Amino acid sequence: MEDFDVVVVGGGPAGEVAAGRCADGGLRTALVEHELVGGECSFWGCVPSKTLIRPGDVVAAARRVPGASAAVGGPLDLPAALTWRDEMTNGWRDDNALPWLQEKGITLLRGTGSLAGEREVAVHSTGAARQVRATRAVILAVGTRPMVPPVPGLAELPPWDNRDATSAKDVPRRLLVLGGGAVGVEMAQAFRRLGSQEVVVVEGADRLMAREEPFAGEELRIALEAEDIRVLTGTPLDRVRRKGADGPVVATLADGLRLETDEVLLAVGRRPATQDVGLETVGLIPGRTVEVDDAMRAVGVPDGWLYAIGDCNGRAPLTHMGKYHGRIAADVILGGAVRDRASASVVPRVTFTDPQICAVGLTEAQARQRGLAVRAVTYDIGAVAGAYVLGRGIAGTAKIVVDERRRTLVGATFTGPALQELLHSATVAIVGQVPLDTLWHAVPSFPTVSEIWLRLLETYGL
Numbered sequence: 298m299e300d301f302d303v304v305v306v307g308g309g310p311a312g313e314v315a316a317g318r319c320a321d322g323g324l325r326t327a328l329v330e331h332e333l334v335g336g337e338c339s340f341w342g343c344v345p346s347k348t349l350i351r352p353g354d355v356v357a358a359a360r361r362v363p364g365a366s367a368a369v370g371g372p373l374d375l376p377a378a379l380t381w382r383d384e385m386t387n388g389w390r391d392d393n394a395l396p397w398l399q400e401k402g403i404t405l406l407r408g409t410g411s412l413a414g415e416r417e418v419a420v421h422s423t424g425a426a427r428q429v430r431a432t433r434a435v436i437l438a439v440g441t442r443p444m445v446p447p448v449p450g451l452a453e454l455p456p457w458d459n460r461d462a463t464s465a466k467d468v469p470r471r472l473l474v475l476g477g478g479a480v481g482v483e484m485a486q487a488f489r490r491l492g493s494q495e496v497v498v499v500e501g502a503d504r505l506m507a508r509e510e511p512f513a514g515e516e517l518r519i520a521l522e523a524e525d526i527r528v529l530t531g532t533p534l535d536r537v538r539r540k541g542a543d544g545p546v547v548a549t550l551a552d553g554l555r556l557e558t559d560e561v562l563l564a565v566g567r568r569p570a571t572q573d574v575g576l577e578t579v580g581l582i583p584g585r586t587v588e589v590d591d592a593m594r595a596v597g598v599p600d601g602w603l604y605a606i607g608d609c610n611g612r613a614p615l616t617h618m619g620k621y622h623g624r625i626a627a628d629v630i631l632g633g634a635v636r637d638r639a640s641a642s643v644v645p646r647v648t649f650t651d652p653q654i655c656a657v658g659l660t661e662a663q664a665r666q667r668g669l670a671v672r673a674v675t676y677d678i679g680a681v682a683g684a685y686v687l688g689r690g691i692a693g694t695a696k697i698v699v700d701e702r703r704r705t706l707v708g709a710t711f712t713g714p715a716l717q718e719l720l721h722s723a724t725v726a727i728v729g730q731v732p733l734d735t736l737w738h739a740v741p742s743f744p745t746v747s748e749i750w751l752r753l754l755e756t757y758g759l
């Protein structure tokens with residue numbers, strides 16, 4: 298039995314950050330990983346998806362600018378875009394992460410980790426198993442797997458999941474995307490812009506991006522339809538079947554509509570990868586998210602030695618939030634008193650479509666559900682000088698949700714092209730609980746899109 302102070306199971310963004318911070322604090326740290334250090338985000342999630350989105354985004358931005366649009370008249374260079382994606386994922390090798398681990402003094406254990414009782418982890422790799430003990434803490438950072446809904450015929454296709462989409466070597470001529478959440482809308486637009494001719498999004502809820510402000514999904518639907526992406530909402534997929542071994546797929550919706558496509562991309566959410574990590578050996582239920590307290594300690598496990606961070610704790614399944622959880626867990630293990638203050642109500646999120654949906658904190662509906670007396674103010678993003686100097690036809694909406702009792706923000710949403718860097722200003726205002734009367738003195742430069750702040754505050758009445 299080998300001893301470490303901390304054993305981290307799962308080397309995605311959350312696990313890497315936790316391991317790095319524990320090691321920086323002088324703890325003997327092991328990181329157990331059975332695929333690639335970097336996890337879903339680096340190889341099949343954020344990084345390749347954003348890389349596939351970027352060429353279409355740049356061209357769309359140039360097309361809005363008279364004088365530049367003529368220079369980008371042709372189609373995208375698909376092979377070059379895919380090659381760049383391959384570079385960004387380092388050809389699905391993690392050798393570039395290894396020097397970092399070595400520098401930090403983190404021991405990488407290649408294999409599948411599972412809890413084997415209190416403070417113990419069994420690590421299985423081909424033909425070998427070893428047992429390690431964590432004197433201070435075990436941190437689970439095992440992430441998620443795609444959900445497969447029980448639609449007859451779906452599993453047999455087989456459908457594409459995010460891995461197939463983000464590592465695709467070509468684009469299918471026709472693509473049916475099941476799910477109009479973040480993966481679905483980003484990939485639908487990316488594939489359409491990369492050359493897929495017929496793209497359909499089938500979303501079970503009544504609108505795209507259903508957890509965001511209603512106008513966000515509506516504006517996105519209009520933009521996608523303008524690019525000839527078909528958007529079908531509110532009607533579940535009833536059954537699918539592939540004609541022959543390599544033939545087209547026939548998809549039938551609950552209302553009887555039949556669609557023919559070449560591939561079906563599953564984008565209906567994720568389930569925690571906790572089925573086989575030995576949760577039962579510590580009294581927890583396999584396959585469920587690991588519920589944690591604000592210190593990231595697993596609820597129901599005595600003595601506080603088990604932590605869960607990132608997607609597998611279900612708090613806020615986004616890379617930056619998983620890394621935040623990783624910093625909290627490491628600091629708590631090192632004796633700090635830091636606690637999670639962001640996951641429940643200040644989660645920033647950017648959906649990298651065109652228009653982007655950038656949001657932080659609560660939507661108006663969520664704030665009201667929590668019993669807050671809020672007032673919301675909206676303003677047209679395209680109407681600020683900072684937006685219209687960027688090109689023609691820049692459209693979108695900004696909305697802030699103000700807690701009237703405290704006169705501070707509890708939520709903000711911005712839709713429009715390339716707004717991702719604007720979002721952090723709203724995050725800072727919410728986390729800092731900056732009163733609107735103070736925010737009024739944060740003067741945005743002219744002509745920047747940040748002028749939207751001024752317009753929102755004026756509309757509010759300041």
Ligand SMILES: Cc1cc2nc3c(=O)[nH]c(=O)nc-3n(C[C@H](O)[C@H](O)[C@H](O)COP(=O)(O)OP(=O)(O)OC[C@H]3O[C@@H](n4cnc5c(N)ncnc54)[C@H](O)[C@@H]3O)c2cc1C
Nearest residue numbers: 307309310311331336337338342343410440607608615616
């Ligand atoms: C297509 C797509 C695009 C996305 N884009 C974004 C984005 O733009 N921004 C954003 O914030 N989020 C995005 N996400 C979400 C983001 O990928 C996740 O929130 C993030 O990867 C979670 O990090 P994690 O460390 O918790 O888990 P993961 O990244 O899933 O990493 C878990 C790691 O644990 C390993 N592992 C699992 N079980 C074991 C075991 N038993 N033993 C050893 N190792 C194990 C896995 O191999 C993996 O390396 C996207 C997701 C998808 C699918």
Ligand SMILES: NC(=O)c1ccc[n+]([C@@H]2O[C@H](COP(=O)([O-])OP(=O)(O)OC[C@H]3O[C@@H](n4cnc5c(N)ncnc54)[C@H](O)[C@@H]3O)[C@@H](O)[C@H]2O)c1
Nearest residue numbers: 446476477478479480481500501502564565566614647648
């Ligand atoms: N830019 C980003 O930050 C980004 C990008 C991609 C993914 N992610 C994250 O990755 C995770 C997974 O994303 P996702 O899009 O798979 O999940 P999601 O939960 O964001 O969206 C899933 C969508 O599928 C719909 N759905 C569920 N079952 C369905 C069915 N049977 N038929 C039709 N529609 C159905 C849901 O209503 C929902 O709109 C999320 O946590 C997401 O936030 C983030």
